[in-house]
Amino acid sequence: MKRMTAYMTAALISAGMMSAPAFAADAPAQGQAPAQATQAQAGDFSDAQLEQFAAASQEIARISQDFAGKLQEADDETEKQSVRQEANDEMVSAVEDSGLEVATFNSIGQAVQNNPDLMKKVQKLAQENS
Numbered sequence: 001m002k003r004m005t006a007y008m009t010a011a012l013i014s015a016g017m018m019s020a021p022a023f024a025a026d027a028p029a030q031g032q033a034p035a036q037a038t039q040a041q042a043g044d045f046s047d048a049q050l051e052q053f054a055a056a057s058q059e060i061a062r063i064s065q066d067f068a069g070k071l072q073e074a075d076d077e078t079e080k081q082s083v084r085q086e087a088n089d090e091m092v093s094a095v096e097d098s099g100l101e102v103a104t105f106n107s108i109g110q111a112v113q114n115n116p117d118l119m120k121k122v123q124k125l126a127q128e129n130s
Contacts, residue, residue: 045108047125049100050118053108054126056098063090 045053067087074080095105112119 045111045118049104049108050122051125051129052098052100053105053112054122055129056095056100056105057109057122058126058130059094059098060091063087063094 064087067083067090070083071080071087074083092102095102098105100108108122112122
């Protein structure tokens with residue numbers, strides 16, 4: 001299994017839903033299967049997948065908050081990198097624990113950023129499950 005790394009994005013999905021969503025990837029963007037890319041563009045995800053995405057996103061936001069302080073307290077670049085890796089590992093685990101594959105989570109995240117209607121649907125699901 002390839003080592004997975006989570007990447008923080010600047011996009012905010014909603015006020016209160018996610019403070020800093022993370023998108024995990026196990027390979028460069030070119031590693032994404034064509035079917036997944038088509039699915040992301042169409043926003044053709046099941047309600048179950050969107051619920052899993054909302055739950056994972058909320059957990060990732062919590063992890064981001066937890067590690068923000070640790071990152072600020074890190075003394076040097078080596079320690080900061082260690083904190084980032086620990087946060088990344090937890091974020092990837094959160095996605096996998098939600099029942100989604102990392103690539104699917106990324107696809108949904110991209111679709112949500114590009115589709116306001118899908119964003120509203122995910123926000124609603126997140127509020128219902130809070």
